[in-house]
Amino acid sequence: MSDTRPEELEGIPYPDEAFNTWGAATVGVDPLAASFTSLPYQPVRPHVPFYRFVAYPDILDLRKAGYEMDRFIPLFDRLEDIRYREALQLSDMLHHPNPMLPWNPRRARELEMDVRSQLHEHGLGDLPTLLRRFLGKAFPGDTISYLSIDLVNVFFWAAIAELADDLAWKAPNLSWQAEYLRFPLRAIG
Numbered sequence: 001m002s003d004t005r006p007e008e009l010e011g012i013p014y015p016d017e018a019f020n021t022w023g024a025a026t027v028g029v030d031p032l033a034a035s036f037t038s039l040p041y042q043p044v045r046p047h048v049p050f051y052r053f054v055a056y057p058d059i060l061d062l063r064k065a066g067y068e069m070d071r072f073i074p075l076f077d078r079l080e081d082i083r084y085r086e087a088l089q090l091s092d093m094l095h096h097p098n099p100m101l102p103w104n105p106r107r108a109r110e111l112e113m114d115v116r117s118q119l120h121e122h123g124l125g126d127l128p129t130l131l132r133r134f135l136g137k138a139f140p141g142d143t144i145s146y147l148s149i150d151l152v153n154v155f156f157w158a159a160i161a162e163l164a165d166d167l168a169w170k171a172p173n174l175s176w177q178a179e180y181l182r183f184p185l186r187a188i189g
Helices: 006-010 023-027 056-064 073-080 084-095 105-121 127-136 146-167 173-187
Strands: none
Touching: 056 127, 073 127, 073 146, 084 105, 084 146, 084 173, 105 127, 105 146, 105 173, 127 146, 146 173
């Protein structure tokens, strides 16, 4: 057993420079102590949103169509902050439609196709595919489940609604279609 006390170990830097200048060490917290932190999104363990892992050529395609990623960040952040209870509510709306609600998932799919055809008419036909690809980054690998697929569908409809709002001045029917596609997110608050 060594004679060193924990107080003496605090002053000894780790031998690896990368270890001393990355993550918790940059904010003055011991990286070993930070690994035992129970709170996941502290400065010692920063959270990186999924939309930061999008391929740069996709961002350039989005720009070529006249949009920046910043336009969709509030929507993507809402997906990041979704709670399990809310995901279950959205899934129930998709799989067990309530006749008391003025919203039906089948009708939303039909309106999605209408909006996509309008986008295609105006030269923005590639955007829905890009947005679906971006949303797919939220659930990498083994995290895909029926709830994540339902969330991608609902948030995809909301992203398409953003695009429809921009074209509503050319086709007035797009404004009410956008509100219909956005309804599930508004229903959960």
